[in-house]
Amino acid sequence: xxxxxxxxxxxxxxxxxxxxxxxxxxxxxxxxxxxxxxxxxxxxxxxxxxxxxxxxxxxxxxxxxxxxxxxxxxxxxxxxxxxxxxxxx
Amino acid sequence: xxxxxxxxxxxxxxxxxxxxxxxxxxxxxxxxxxxxxxxxxxxxxxxxxxxxxxxxxxxxxxxxxxxxxxxxxxxxxxxxxxxxxxxxxxxxxxxxxxxxxxxxxxxxxxxxxxxxxxxxxxxxxxxxxxx
Numbered sequence: 352x353x354x355x356x357x358x359x360x361x362x363x364x365x366x367x368x369x370x371x372x373x374x375x376x377x378x379x380x381x382x383x384x385x386x387x388x389x390x391x392x393x394x395x396x397x398x399x400x401x402x403x404x405x406x407x408x409x410x411x412x413x414x415x416x417x418x419x420x421x422x423x424x425x426x427x428x429x430x431x432x433x434x435x436x437x438x439x440x
Numbered sequence: 441x442x443x444x445x446x447x448x449x450x451x452x453x454x455x456x457x458x459x460x461x462x463x464x465x466x467x468x469x470x471x472x473x474x475x476x477x478x479x480x481x482x483x484x485x486x487x488x489x490x491x492x493x494x495x496x497x498x499x500x501x502x503x504x505x506x507x508x509x510x511x512x513x514x515x516x517x518x519x520x521x522x523x524x525x526x527x528x529x530x531x532x533x534x535x536x537x538x539x540x541x542x543x544x545x546x547x548x549x550x551x552x553x554x555x556x557x558x559x560x561x562x563x564x565x566x567x568x569x570x571x
Contacts, residue, residue, distance in 0.1 A: 368457050384470060384473065386523060405491070416508060428522055434526050
């Protein structure tokens with residue numbers, strides 16, 4: 352019951368959300384839009400990993416989610432800092 | 441019983457993330473997109489992580505989930521603020537329906553410093569370079 356619900360309702364909904372954000376990631380008129388889109392894509396990936404760890408009953412996948420959250424923060428801060436310093440004189 | 445609670449928690453979280461994704465796609469302005477993303481994604485992920493912790497009910501998993509939620513709560517405002525600051529400095533256009541820009545003229549565009557008076561007021565919101 353729970354597995355089927357997660358597998359056939361929650362995971363497809365998260366995938367639809369990821370596709371919508373990916374459209375913005377491809378379209379985004381500025382680089383900063385792409386940075387925000389990438390950050391949000393990684394966040395959705397963390398959610399998908401958490402749901403997947405429930406479905407397969409392996410709690411070890413949550414380590415991957417933790418590292419992914421770290422890397423998303425680092426990437427966002429590095430990109431935005433670079434873009435800010437580039438416009439500085 | 442636990443299954444029902446997990447289903448409710450993950451459903452709420454997924455709904456928040458889906459609404460945030462629609463907002464990212466449909467909002468007319470960069471700043472509106474940013475404000476939609478950060479808050480809703482953090483809340484939705486918190487709900488999903490709560491459901492995961494409730495499913496396993498082990499100390500190690502709960503500690504991991506708490507660490508992830510804590511980390512998200514710390515880092516999301518920081519990264520959101522940094523992106524918004526960068527966007528304001530590089531002259532990102534505001535939406536035409538924007539009513540109030542409280543930072544207008546308060547920032548020195550060259551040195552990126554905040555001033556309380558309007559000495560460094562710069563008219564025009566032209567981008568520094570093509571982003």
